Amino acid sequence: MIEIAVKFLERVTGARPYTGNADRVCRGCVIDSREVEQDSIFVAFPGERVDGNDYAPQAIEAGAAAVILTREPSRKLIRLADDHECAVFVADDAEEFLLRLAQGYRARMKCTVIAVTGSVGKTTTKDILSALLATHYRVHATQGNYNNLIGMPLTILSAPKNTQVLVLEMGMNSFGEIERLSRCAQPTYAIITKVGTSHIGMLGSRENIARAKAEVLAGMPASSENFEGHHSLLVLNGEDDYTPFIIEHFARPAGVDVLLAGTSEDDDVWARDIQVGADGCAEFDIMLENGSQYHTGLSITGAQAVPNALYAAAVAHRLGVAQYEIDQVFHELRLTGHRQELRRAASGARVVDDSYNASPESMAAGLDLLCGLDATGRRVAVLGEMGELGDEAPRFHELVGAYAAAKKLDQLVCVGGELAERMAAAARLMGMPEDRVSHMPDTASALARWGSTFSATDMVLVKGSHAVGLDRFVEGVCADVR
8 A cells, every 4th residue: 555754645636735743654545533543544525414524523634644635724723633643735626636546645655557448337347357357466456446536546655565467447437537647646557447328427428438438548648658667558349330430530649559359250350250158258269469369268147248258368368377377267256246147046036136236238137147057947136227317217217128028038126216127117118018017216126026036946137236236136046046
């Protein structure tokens, strides 16, 4: 984790000092006063419900070496800080303070940084890439959903000093966010998994989403430069319709080389003959950038994981991971929870837990997986509403409902408010029988109505945006059975 003397905080971040022992060394950085340990930096974020500035006294008493406020400190607080030899700073913007502090630490580590962004598949790609690189390097990667303007710098600041590779997810809600993340992290390698429809409600169009994702290039050096022993590279999906747009308008002007990964033999890294087995896992032939071809397979479910594996393999191979190591890791993968995790219900039913998040594209992929798995009983989809779709939300929910009807499911359960109702109505309109479609207003009612109805031979997909809380449905159904 970061170690920095108090006297350097002003120079690195621009925060204004009020008091403190200039020579005291800070270790680690937190934004929750309950997580303060001896010598921590505590950054107080103002909020609508909770103002972190109010918790500065608790942070000081817990042993913080420095507290960063976003308002003027009181005399009482200054006295308390002096009693505990804790430095007090004021920053105009807590986010900017974190970003500057993380940028300074990243520069001191001199590690290789890989940025992963895109509408879908970020976490899967990050997990696969981290596993591949761990065969050769000391890797530190994004945990959970720490991929925003607060979470990503905290990820950097928590990295051990001897980290060799940082793998960072970069998410966004609006223009400019990924640019700020990229300038902080200064990645040498970047992956844009897909330009989809997530965040279309905030950005208005897929072209705007492509522009926002391409901001990842902002902090990357040109490929002609030797940056800490590497030449920059952007990995894109060879079949994404916005790939040419990103190359022409962003990668080329930035002087960053592009590698294409996909299912075409024109791609630099490709997969073909993709077959999904009875266990839901894909096997395929892969060709790496050096022309090496071989048969491999994944231990995680779904054909949609194959492109993510290709992006990861492309970067890992550039960084010296050999063919046989890629193959071995592919067969031993374990991903972040609630992402197409195959679990067992208390009744014996198999449950595809994909409850972490959802978009129209990933909903379709989940339904494809559900119908591709062997099952002698019913195929049931429990689908929650999808967030961040803006004015397009009704249409996209109706499209998902229609797609579910076309898959000939035995039961469709739509969970949520008006948008879930639209999903259910579209399924009925497209011919799904009334008794096979139900709408439940929330997760609790869905669990009460359907949680005990699955038999040992059933296959159940549970998928929706995180806000719907369908992870609680999975935990209720599975009752700690794995």
